[in-house]
Amino acid sequence: MTAFDFANSDVPVVLTLASSDSGAGSGVQADLKTFSFLDVFGTCAITAVTAQTPSELRKVHPVPGSVLMEQIMAVSDGFPISAAKTGMLPTRELVMVACEADEACGIPVLVVDPRMISSTGARLMDSDAVDALTSSLLPLARVVTPNLHEAEILAGFPIGNLEDLRKASRVISEKFDVACVTKGGDLRGDDVVDILCDEGELYEFVLPRLPVSENHGAGCTFSAALTANIAKGLLITDAVDQAKKLVYQGLKNSWHIGHHSPMNFGTLL
Numbered sequence: 391m392t393a394f395d396f397a398n399s400d401v402p403v404v405l406t407l408a409s410s411d412s413g414a415g416s417g418v419q420a421d422l423k424t425f426s427f428l429d430v431f432g433t434c435a436i437t438a439v440t441a442q443t444p445s446e447l448r449k450v451h452p453v454p455g456s457v458l459m460e461q462i463m464a465v466s467d468g469f470p471i472s473a474a475k476t477g478m479l480p481t482r483e484l485v486m487v488a489c490e491a492d493e494a495c496g497i498p499v500l501v502v503d504p505r506m507i508s509s510t511g512a513r514l515m516d517s518d519a520v521d522a523l524t525s526s527l528l529p530l531a532r533v534v535t536p537n538l539h540e541a542e543i544l545a546g547f548p549i550g551n552l553e554d555l556r557k558a559s560r561v562i563s564e565k566f567d568v569a570c571v572t573k574g575g576d577l578r579g580d581d582v583v584d585i586l587c588d589e590g591e592l593y594e595f596v597l598p599r600l601p602v603s604e605n606h607g608a609g610c611t612f613s614a615a616l617t618a619n620i621a622k623g624l625l626i627t628d629a630v631d632q633a634k635k636l637v638y639q640g641l642k643n644s645w646h647i648g649h650h651s652p653m654n655f656g657t658l659l
Contacts, residue, residue, distance in 0.1 A: 402430045402621035403469045405497070406614065407462065407488055408477030408505075409438040409450070415652050416607035417477055424614035424636070427655050430621055433469060435461035437477070437484050444606035444650045447512040455483040459491060466495040473499040473621040475613050476527070478514050485522035492530050499620050502531040502568075503613035507539045528566040533626065535613045536562070538576040552577065556585050556592060563587035571630055573612070575605065586630050593627055597638045604651045605641060611653060612637050 404425055411417035418434045425432030435458055441448040465471065474497045479485045492500055504523060505514045515523070524544065528534055534544075542549050544565075545558035552574065559572040569588040577583070579599065586593040615636045619629035640653035 399470055402472040402618070403433060404430050404614075404617050404621050405433045405435065405462070405465055405471050405474040406477060406617075407435045407437055407458070407474065407479070407491075408610070409440050409480075410436050411607075412441055413443040413606075413650075413652075415444050415650075416610045420607040420610040420653075421475070421477065421614040423655075424611050425618050428615060428618040428622070428636075430472075430618045431469070433465045433471075435465065438480055440478075444604050444652065450478075450480055450514070452480045452484060455481075455487045458484055458487045462487075462491040462495065466491075471495065471497055473497070473501065473617050475501040475503060475617040477503050477610055477613070478505040479523065479527075480515055480519060482516070482518040482522045485519050485527055489522075489526045489530060499617070500531045501613055501617045501620070502527060502534045503609060504528075504534060504536050504540050504544065505609075506543060507537070524566070528568055531566075531568045532620070533569045533571065533616065534562065534566065535571045535573065535609070535616065537573050537609055541572045549577075552579075552583055555583070559585040559587040560590075560592065563590075569626055571616070573609070575608070584630070584634055586627065588626055593630070595631055595634045597634060600638070600641050602641050602644060602651065604644070606650075607653055608637050608641065611640060 406421040409417040422432045438452045440450050541558045545561045555572050559570045563570040572585045574583045581596050582599050584595045612633050615633035640655050643654040643656040644651040645654045
């Protein structure tokens, strides 16, 4: 590996390991847009090619593990990676490559967005991949960012209210020794509450619920913004707060294009 002087980099370098979204609303496309908007240099390693729009996931084509590793190593050899995030890792092989690459490249901070279930309800990981994620990848992470359905899988119980969400964040954090942000967008209520558990402490982040017709890519954008903010040196509480505000802004300013309403960041808050 090349030795880098991080102080000589104009901006932090962040890496996303995620799928390509043909509709450009989630996955690598959402991550790179978010990185650029937040003034970090985004790099990527494609884990799968998907055929999808915000309302329909038609097909997922995972890449071979060797192809994912080649991409990661090329980026690592060329750039000083400050932080990385994982998105869709549909097979066990790809999860294990992510683990190997994290250790081989000495990535300082890893954010795991456990893309098990899409916003449309589609399964994104096979059962062996979920097992590998929980046993091997999560212990390497600094933060995990499950949506409500993913939090139910990781915590092992149903989540029906805010108190359940708090409990899930604490259980996941303790079980995997990782900071956990459980996202409450799928709970009912006038506000959307996300819960961070970090080293036993709970923090709540609250914003009004927006009357949007689509939220495709919100989870990817949140985890990408969180990764960028951590790479820029923000404390984790501030990084979560700013990531949540960016998603809120993107949904509030959504464009209307065809049958869909993709997120639009507009200008900085």
